[in-house]
Amino acid sequence: MDWRDSPNWLNLRDRYGISEAQIERIVADFLQLDLRRPVERFSPTEHLFWEHRRNSGLIAGHVAEVYGLSKKQAKQVWAVFNARAATQEAVRRQLALGVRQGIWRCIGAGADPCGHLGLDGKTFDIRKGMPFGDRMILPGEDAGCTCMYSPVIAGFDESPTLLQRLKRMFSRS
Numbered sequence: 001m002d003w004r005d006s007p008n009w010l011n012l013r014d015r016y017g018i019s020e021a022q023i024e025r026i027v028a029d030f031l032q033l034d035l036r037r038p039v040e041r042f043s044p045t046e047h048l049f050w051e052h053r054r055n056s057g058l059i060a061g062h063v064a065e066v067y068g069l070s071k072k073q074a075k076q077v078w079a080v081f082n083a084r085a086a087t088q089e090a091v092r093r094q095l096a097l098g099v100r101q102g103i104w105r106c107i108g109a110g111a112d113p114c115g116h117l118g119l120d121g122k123t124f125d126i127r128k129g130m131p132f133g134d135r136m137i138l139p140g141e142d143a144g145c146t147c148m149y150s151p152v153i154a155g156f157d158e159s160p161t162l163l164q165r166l167k168r169m170f171s172r173s
């Protein structure tokens with residue numbers, strides 16, 4: 001996957017002025033931060049990040065130093081990684097509980113806050129994510145994405161469309 005397909009990296013380039021050369025290096029080291037891979041296959045940089053992902057100062061400091069970014073830019077890189085990591089962490093926790101599927105929930109202010117309204121109510125494999133454009137995405141991973149998902153509990157017969165309809169009924173009243 002090309003980093004240019006990801007709104008996260010485009011955002012860092014266009015809004016925070018991180019150069020393409022810097023992005024290429026970060027992406028190469030973090031291998032797109034594909035945290036879906038087993039932890040044993042993480043690069044040393046990914047390991048550092050995964051271990052200390054909540055410590056924004058430590059990660060941003062490391063990123064600023066290694067890639068020659070300003071503190072502000074480095075903090076944004078951390079925010080992108082952290083959004084991904086939080087999603088992946090939730091997925092890992094739920095996989096351990098036997099959850100395999102989720103129902104996409106598009107929430108947040110506005111008619112279509114992050115452009116994912118078309119995915120709302122759809123069921124997906126949480127190990128793979130949902131096809132969106134040319135890639136697979138998980139709720140909350142992209143810059144500005146406010147989506148979440150409801151885990152589908154095996155043996156619990158939940159109809160997403162019915163729930164969805166009820167939710168809309170109540171939110172209108």
Ligand SMILES: [Zn+2]
Nearest residue numbers: 114116145147
């Ligand atoms: Zn979204």
